[in-house]
Amino acid sequence: MEAATGPSVWGLRGxxxxxxxxxxSGAAIASGIAILTVLAGVAIFLLIQAVPALSASTDELAxxxxxxxxxxxxxxxxxxxxxLAVIIAVPLAVAVALFISHIAPRALAQPLGYIVDLxxxxxxxxxxxxxxxxxxxxxxxxxKWLEDNLGFLPFFxxxxxxxxxxxxxxxxxxxxxxxxxxxxxxxxxxSQAPRRQQEGALALGATRWEMIKMTVLPFGRSAVISGxxxxxxxxxxxxxxxxxxxxxxxxxxxxLIGSGNPPTIxxxxxxxxxxxxxxxVNELILxxxxxxxxxxxxxxxxxxxxxxxxxxxxEGKKRA
Amino acid sequence: MSGTTAPxxxxxxxxxxxxxxxxxxxxxxxxxxxxxxxxxxxxxxxxTLLDQVSAVRLVIGTALISGISIYAVSRAVESxxxxxxxxxxxxxxxxxxxxxxxxxxxxxxxxxRGMARFDTTFFTESxxxxxxxxxxxxxxxxxxxxxxxxxxAISVPIGIMAAIYLVEYGKGKRLxxxxxxxxDVMTGIPSIVAGLFAYAVFALIFGPGIRLGVMGxxxxxxxxxxxxxxxxxxxxxxxxxxxxxxxxALGTPKWRTIVKVVLPTALxxxxxxxxxxxxxxxxxxxPLLVTAGVIDSTNMNPFSGRMETLPVYAYFEYKTPGIPQxxxxxxxxxxxxxxxVIVLLLNLIARLFYRRFGTxxx
Amino acid sequence: MKEDGxxxxxxxxxxxxxxxxxxxxxxxxxxxxxxxxxKPSADNRAKAIEVSGxxxxxxxxxxxxxxxMSIRPNKVTALIGSSGxxxxxxxxxxxxxxxxxPGARVEGHMTLDGADIYGPGVDPVEVRxxxxxxxxxxxxxxxMSIYENVAAGLKLNTRRIKKAQLDEVVERALRGANLWNxxxxxxxxxxxxxxxxxxxxLCIARAxxxxxxxxxxxEPCSALDPVATLAVEDLIQELKKNFTIVIVTHNMQQASRxxxxxxxxxxxxSGDPGRLVEMDETTAIFSNPTQKATEDYVSGRFG
Ligand SMILES: Nc1ncnc2c1ncn2[C@@H]1O[C@H](COP(=O)(O)OP(=O)(O)OP(=O)(O)O)[C@@H](O)[C@H]1O
Ligand SMILES: [Mg+2]
Numbered sequence: 001m002e003a004a005t006g007p008s009v010w011g012l013r014g015x016x017x018x019x020x021x022x023x024x025s026g027a028a029i030a031s032g033i034a035i036l037t038v039l040a041g042v043a044i045f046l047l048i049q050a051v052p053a054l055s056a057s058t059d060e061l062a063x064x065x066x067x068x069x070x071x072x073x074x075x076x077x078x079x080x081x082x083x084l085a086v087i088i089a090v091p092l093a094v095a096v097a098l099f100i101s102h103i104a105p106r107a108l109a110q111p112l113g114y115i116v117d118l119x120x121x122x123x124x125x126x127x128x129x130x131x132x133x134x135x136x137x138x139x140x141x142x143x144k145w146l147e148d149n150l151g152f153l154p155f156f157x158x159x160x161x162x163x164x165x166x167x168x169x170x171x172x173x174x175x176x177x178x179x180x181x182x183x184x185x186x187x188x189x190x191s192q193a194p195r196r197q198q199e200g201a202l203a204l205g206a207t208r209w210e211m212i213k214m215t216v217l218p219f220g221r222s223a224v225i226s227g228x229x230x231x232x233x234x235x236x237x238x239x240x241x242x243x244x245x246x247x248x249x250x251x252x253x254x255x256l257i258g259s260g261n262p263p264t265i266x267x268x269x270x271x272x273x274x275x276x277x278x279x280x281v282n283e284l285i286l287x288x289x290x291x292x293x294x295x296x297x298x299x300x301x302x303x304x305x306x307x308x309x310x311x312x313x314x315e316g317k318k319r320a
Numbered sequence: 321m322s323g324t325t326a327p328x329x330x331x332x333x334x335x336x337x338x339x340x341x342x343x344x345x346x347x348x349x350x351x352x353x354x355x356x357x358x359x360x361x362x363x364x365x366x367x368t369l370l371d372q373v374s375a376v377r378l379v380i381g382t383a384l385i386s387g388i389s390i391y392a393v394s395r396a397v398e399s400x401x402x403x404x405x406x407x408x409x410x411x412x413x414x415x416x417x418x419x420x421x422x423x424x425x426x427x428x429x430x431x432x433r434g435m436a437r438f439d440t441t442f443f444t445e446s447x448x449x450x451x452x453x454x455x456x457x458x459x460x461x462x463x464x465x466x467x468x469x470x471x472x473a474i475s476v477p478i479g480i481m482a483a484i485y486l487v488e489y490g491k492g493k494r495l496x497x498x499x500x501x502x503x504d505v506m507t508g509i510p511s512i513v514a515g516l517f518a519y520a521v522f523a524l525i526f527g528p529g530i531r532l533g534v535m536g537x538x539x540x541x542x543x544x545x546x547x548x549x550x551x552x553x554x555x556x557x558x559x560x561x562x563x564x565x566x567x568x569a570l571g572t573p574k575w576r577t578i579v580k581v582v583l584p585t586a587l588x589x590x591x592x593x594x595x596x597x598x599x600x601x602x603x604x605x606x607p608l609l610v611t612a613g614v615i616d617s618t619n620m621n622p623f624s625g626r627m628e629t630l631p632v633y634a635y636f637e638y639k640t641p642g643i644p645q646x647x648x649x650x651x652x653x654x655x656x657x658x659x660x661v662i663v664l665l666l667n668l669i670a671r672l673f674y675r676r677f678g679t680x681x682x
Numbered sequence: 683m684k685e686d687g688x689x690x691x692x693x694x695x696x697x698x699x700x701x702x703x704x705x706x707x708x709x710x711x712x713x714x715x716x717x718x719x720x721k722p723s724a725d726n727r728a729k730a731i732e733v734s735g736x737x738x739x740x741x742x743x744x745x746x747x748x749x750x751m752s753i754r755p756n757k758v759t760a761l762i763g764s765s766g767x768x769x770x771x772x773x774x775x776x777x778x779x780x781x782x783x784p785g786a787r788v789e790g791h792m793t794l795d796g797a798d799i800y801g802p803g804v805d806p807v808e809v810r811x812x813x814x815x816x817x818x819x820x821x822x823x824x825x826m827s828i829y830e831n832v833a834a835g836l837k838l839n840t841r842r843i844k845k846a847q848l849d850e851v852v853e854r855a856l857r858g859a860n861l862w863n864x865x866x867x868x869x870x871x872x873x874x875x876x877x878x879x880x881x882x883x884l885c886i887a888r889a890x891x892x893x894x895x896x897x898x899x900x901e902p903c904s905a906l907d908p909v910a911t912l913a914v915e916d917l918i919q920e921l922k923k924n925f926t927i928v929i930v931t932h933n934m935q936q937a938s939r940x941x942x943x944x945x946x947x948x949x950x951x952s953g954d955p956g957r958l959v960e961m962d963e964t965t966a967i968f969s970n971p972t973q974k975a976t977e978d979y980v981s982g983r984f985g
Contacts, residue, residue: 018573018805020573020575020576021573021574021575023575024574024575024578024579025485025489025574025575027481028481028482028484028485028488028489029485029489029495030481031477031478031479031481031482031485032481032482032485032486032490032495032496032499033495034478034482035478035482035499035502035503035506035545035549036498036499036502038541038542038545039502039505039506041517041521042509042513042514042517042542045517045520045521045524046513046516046517046520048520048524049516049519049520049523049524091415092415092418092419093419095411095412095415095416095419096415096416096419098412099412099413099415099416100416103409103412103413104413104416112416114671115420115423116419116420117667118423118664118667119420119422119423121599121600121663121664121667122423122426122603122660122663123602123603123604123605123631123656123659123660123663124603124605125603125605125631125634125635125656125659126426126430126603126634126656126659126660127426128635129430129634129638129652129653129656130422130425130426130429130430132638133429133433133649134425134426134429135422135425138374138376176419176422176423179419207401207402207404207405208405208409209404209405209408209409210401210405230508233508236510237508237509237510237511237512237513238510239510239511239512239605239606240605240606240631240635243606243635244635244638244639266510266512266606269512269516269606269610270512270605270606270609270610273609273610274609274610274613274614277528277529278528281523281528284516285516285519285520288510288512288513288516289513291510291512291513292509292510292513295508295509295510295513296505296508298508299504299505299507299508300504300505303504491784492784560821562817562819562821563821563823563824564782565779565782565815565817565821566817566821566823566885566888567823567834567838568779568782568807568810569777569779569810569814569815569817569889570810570811570814570834570835570838570839570888570889570892571807571808571809571810571811571812571814571835571839571892571894572807572810572835572838572839573807576838576839577838580834580837580838581823581825581834581838584825584826585823585824585825587825679824679825
């Protein structure tokens with residue numbers, strides 16, 4: 001065939017080259033497949049280790065409780081702590097993002113951004129220590145005040161803890177931990193808000209705040225939502241800060257300032273696992289699987305919002 | 321009234337809020353700052369008189385007083401709309417300060433309490449047979465280095481090769497789409513779940529109750545890989561296509577183009593990314609709690625026996641203090657300080673490195 | 683043709699290096715007139731390209747239709763035509779660069795001195811070693827020094843090459859690109875530190891250092907000022923002694939100054955494929971074109 005098309009002038013080294021290419025691309029593909037395998041492994045191995053707990057009878061299980069009875073309070077504690085954190089963090093994170101992207105003097109914006117990123121870099125064990133030694137004691141007075149003045153709300157029913165080992169403090173610490181995540185996503189998008197719209201608003205005589213309200217915030221809304229969900233995902237899985245701060249001895253309650261809150265799934269695993277054996281370990285792993293499922297849902301939701309808004313932004317750019 | 325003179329339903333008053341700012345006064349730039357400073361002084365004075373000085377109260381008080389005063393002054397001199405703008409600015413700036421307060425407090429506390437045991441003993445001795453004072457975290461520091469190093473040694477090559485696949489080979493392929501999606505999923509795995517995974521794998525092979533340093537590395541690998549992929553992918557993507565084309569046009573095969581042209585161009589950024597990824601996982605506690613375990617003496621072999629890391633050490637010094645308690649707490653804080661120093665240094669070096677060696681790409 | 687084939691099968695790089703590119707200095711006035719026939723130099727490597735029935739596609743979109751063209755060795759062939767008529771697309775198909783664009787494909791034939799460029803078993807990498815390319819934007823490798831940029835093609839492809847040989851090739855290529863005197867004192871500085879015109883000549887040196895037979899240039903001067911443009915045009919006149927040159931340009935003066943043959947591409951309306959309207963000696967295209975469209979285009983009355 002080749003001879004028919006004329007003298008083959010191309011050197012013989014093509015084959016050799018293709019070998020190099022094959023090896024290299026093979027290694028790249030193999031890495032990709034390895035990662036997918038690992039992830040499948042995560043799910044499969046956790047399932048394998050969780051199954052014995054599913055088939056065990058109630059009195060074999062930890063605390064003599066059924067699975068639902070055991071995991072439900074933990075799941076409740078997890079969601080409560082994470083929700084509280086998001087509620088506290090989101091407004092602050094938006095303010096922080098706006099401050100850096102639109103309000104702070106330009107020269108300050110970048111260093112300030114670094115400072116906020118530092119918050120994200122601090123290990124959670126350190127947040128835990130800070131929470132129990134500094135924030136907790138400092139919050140005792142505030143919680144007392146909340147009980148006295150807002151005690152009619154279920155959240156501040158009391159009696160207020162005198163140690164600071166409460167859901168309230170956990171919520172604040174988690175909020176501090178997820179604030180940089182949310183504000184990073186928001187900041188990124190706020191600073192991409194269409195220049196022309198912003199200039200247009202200012203040219204109409206709008207004040208800076210009016211301009212932000214008219215152009216930047218609508219543009220960044222879905223970023224704030226998805227960033228909040230990423231933060232939520234992080235807060236759901238956060239372990240050490242919760243283990244250290246929360247006393248975690250109690251059932252389902254909305255009382256944030258008392259000492260009787262359930263632990264979170266993650267903190268329960270961390271505190272029980274080292275001393276557990278037999279079926280209890282399987283039960284803990286099952287609870288971990290539940291946590292995995294919850295965070296997975298939240299993260300996937302966040303990702304789909306992000307990718308949708310990215311598509312919007314891309315289309316917007318094309319039209320522009 | 322509206323719309324009678326303006327064309328096509330546009331009324332400037334809708335925008336200007338009924339009165340034009342032109343002709344009215346405008347506050348000099350320094351006024352808001354001066355008011356804010358004065359508010360701070362007043363708050364400080366009041367709090368001192370009440371003997372209630374604290375950073376939080378100071379920030380809240382200053383925010384309130386300066387917000388009200390700036391609003392009032394601006395409303396009087398400028399316009400209600402301008403006043404509102406200034407009020408919002410004050411609120412946002414206060415919120416920012418409020419949000420960084422924890423960072424300040426945390427850093428201060430860690431340095432203040434960590435210094436007590438930030439000494440040579442701490443870095444040279446293990447916690448073996450230590451109940452009261454003395455002892456150190458040498459074993460945990462070594463453990464951290466070994467476990468994190470091993471995790472990095474596994475995740476960096478895999479992560480970078482996977483990123484190369486995604487950017488250079490996978491465009492439009494189904495495997496690439498799955499990989500991208502599941503890397504996102506992986507980013508969201510709670511660290512404790514990664515620990516459980518490593519435990520589950522090894523427990524299935526070696527039986528329940530197993531604790532090894534390498535298990536910790538595996539757990540950290542699960543957490544580190546997505547970070548490495550994301551950053552490497554980012555850096556590969558900003559290598560412009562025209563450089564690849566220039567290389568192809570010289571008759572260079574694809575893999576050599578990647579190795580000799582693309583990777584060197586992205587290298588500084590990728591190293592920075594790895595450093596940041598290490599900084600992220602070096603502080604992980606929970607996954608190591610359930611995999612590498614707790615031990616008081618130095619063990620340098622990740623494939624045999626328990627291994628302790630710095631964060632786990634800090635946690636157990638806090639959780640199971642000896643007598644006197646404060647000796648343990650001091651060690652916990654010294655460990656926290658060490659961790660923060662490591663993490664901040666890694667962040668700083670990574671940034672400086674990128675600024676110094678990052679390839680300038682047009 | 684036979685000898686060429688034999689010659690090429692043993693084109694290990696060291697071999698190529700033995701056959702030096704001449705490094706005469708710019709020959710001013712004469713070179714600007716395409717009519718002046720250049721006597722091919724001793725290491726003339728130029729080859730002819732024959733194109734027949736070539737169509738180019740991006741997915742389902744037909745960008746270029748049915749091109750027949752003969753590109754002569756040791757001549758400069760200019761491709762002109764309005765924006766979007768497929769000049770770049772056609773040019774990139776000559777060294778199979780189009781394959782880097784997902785979905786791009788060709789139909790038809792193209793041969794390089796008789797060898798089928800798209801033939802089965804032909805390695806595109808090998809085609810690109812023989813058909814080099816210079817891009818619109820100068821694109822030196824940012825991680826490499828000036829020296830390394832010129833040496834890149836050899837370094838990237840040859841396992842072992844002596845430093846002395848490499849030095850020689852680099853110097854020759856830089857002299858050939860009329861850049862040697864400007865950069866000889868800073869060979870180890872990054873290539874991105876040069877001016878735009880110098881960078882473009884650096885890229886030309888990089889492309890010629892691997893000793894291709896054909897040099898493709900896609901609007902090589904569009905990012906350059908008039909002085910740098912003239913320098914590159916002079917250089918093209920030098921290069922054609924050893925290479926076949928195909929150049930895309932929007933600049934009519936440049937086409938008439940620098941090229942021997944001109945091919946005019948056009949497209950009826952947007953969405954249609956571009957076609958080769960006519961190709962002839964440059965003087966003929968510019969003085970008495972046979973097609974109305976060509977006349978309108980070269981005299982600036984298009985549309
Ligand atoms: N990567 C691509 N994918 C799809 N279509 C493309 C691609 N590149 C070019 N085209 C289309 O092919 C046609 C020819 O494009 P080409 O770039 O070859 O034109 P050109 O003559 O070089 O134009 P210019 O003078 O502006 O450089 C155009 O209609 C263009 O939109
Ligand atoms: Mg073009």
